[in-house]
Amino acid sequence: MSTAESRTADYDVVISGASVAGCAAAILLARRGARVALLDRRSDPAAYKVLCTHYLQPCALPVLKELDLVEALEEAGAVRNEARWYTRWGWIEPKPGPDGEPLPHAYNVRRQTLDRIVRERAAATPGVDLLLGHTVVGLLRDGGRTTGVKADCGGSGERELRARVVVGADGKDSATARLAGVPVKTHANERFSYFAHFEDLELVGGITQSWFLEPDMAYAMPNDGGVTVVAVIPSKERLPQFRADLEGAYLDFVRDLPEAPAIDRATRVSKIIGTVNYPLMSRRPASPGLALIGDAALTSDPLWGVGCGWALQSASWLADVLAPVLAAAGGADEIDKALAGYGRRHRGALRGHQHLIADYAKGRPFNAFERLMFSAAARNDAMARHMHLFASRLVGPLRFLNPGALLRALWVNLTHRPTRPVPAPAPSGESPRFRTVA
Structure with missing residues (x-):
């Protein structure tokens, strides 16, 4: 789209879905000069997603800081996330490093709190028009490229909004992706x-x-x-x-x-x-004139609590590659190259995680690698910190399972002295009590 053509568009970006991913993308793009329409089918500004783990992974903390949301979340009572994990080998309890370096964290926060804060922040951002009660019912197309949306505005009828880019942030059952004909790959989830x-x-x-x-x-x-x-x-x-x-x-x-x-x-x-049925789904994150973020691009197993974190990250990745092209009044070819770059970054960062998560969603016990790493993490502080980094999605599968980490885990397990019960002194007339020693 040329500079002259860009002036004929109603917006630079139309985003369908004003939840975590959509609001984050709207804020980040508008701050860099884009004109953004943020649509949501719900008319209640306090609406929120009910079925959620209410967990923001540490991988999302840089985006929360970029959005200036950390102070607002802490004032609202969000809890910095620490965790301990039970396994058959005992509890994994990650601790700060020997040099006192704290463990990375983000926040536990209910969606009724998070969604309100991020939506209010989006609505107050110059350049963002929050259009509630607008349901995307069709896409505008030109030569195979998405150029806008057709929205049902409830009692006001329908309207068309032209845009240089359309973003689907409308969840795992994304109407935007369906209308664009984006294929979906599904993995069964054998847990409920x-x-x-x-x-x-x-x-x-x-x-x-x-x-x-x-x-x-x-x-x-x-x-x-x-x-x-x-x-x-x-x-x-x-x-x-x-x-x-x-x-x-x-x-x-x-x-x-x-x-x-x-x-x-x-x-x-x-x-x-x-x-009782929450399949894992993945879609191509970008195509000409169209980007998918959050669950619309990748729906994972709620067991791992990655959805909100990946929603924020994908919104940030999209803004990073798209905003400079929009600001430079780049044409359709330049925009689509930027969208392709977003797709590559999304796949490179998350595809490996999703592969492991989909395999564990088969409802199986731990495999050999998982037994090795979880048992070592229950027995060794350094391995527990390594597990924490992976569980926080701050390192990928290749780094988590690199040869050095596997050898360290093997050494920890081979040299581990299992606990055994030994009788403790008991008062006269009572049976011996037991304590454990390493």
Whole structure:
């Protein structure tokens, strides 16, 4: 599109979906001079995604800082995320490095808090027009290139919005991707999930607890407002129990966890909600005139809590490559080259993670590599920190499983002295009590 043609467009960018990814992209693009229309089918400015892990991975912290959201999140009570993970070899408890270097963190924050903050920030950003109650029902095309959207404005009828770029940020069932004919690759998820919110739930150390039960999974995660999210993620072999008695099966599952949180002494403040079918999906992130970000590009397993972090990262990657071309009034060819660059960056950063996640979504126990790394992380502080970096998506699979790390894990396990029970002194007339020694 030439400079003259760009003036005929209503906007530089039209974004469908005003949730985490869409709002972040709108803010970052508008700050760099783009004219942005941010559409959402919901008319309520306080709307938020309910089915979510409410977790921002440490990989997203640089984007939160770029968006100037850290202070607002902390003022709203977002909890810096620390975690300990139960395995059959014991607890993995990442700690700061020997030099005192803190562990990377981001935040546990409920979507009702996060979505409101980021949407308000987008609406207040000069250059962003927030258009609520606008549902994308069609795409404008010119010679195979996306050039705008047709939106249903509710009682106001339909309108067309031309743009130099259209961005789909409308979730895993993206209407934008479907209308553009973008193919989707699907991986079955052989686990299901249910969660509820509790108040006054005590957790060891006051931090997130996760249980890898092979193949089942659970976590308890403190959030803003003094609320703790407790999720159970069993394999589908357990589904009949939950369908027969959801509340009973959910509560029994949590009570049976090793060192289980005392949910019977806490107050449940939400319904038990969840999903029995949440497939993993991936789509090509970019095509001429079109980009997909967040879950529209890549929907992963909620077990790992990567969705919000990857939504923020993908929004930032898109803005990094697209904003300079838009500011220079680049034509369609230049814009599409930038979009292709975004697609390469997205695939290079996330494809390896998604491959491993999709394989574990088969509902299987740990494989040999996972047994090696998880057992070593439960036994060695350096390996626990290495695991933390990978779980935070700050290192990729190749670095996580590099030969040096594998040899270190093997050495840790070969030299480990297992704990064994030994009798402790007992008062006269009582049976010996047991303690463990390394």
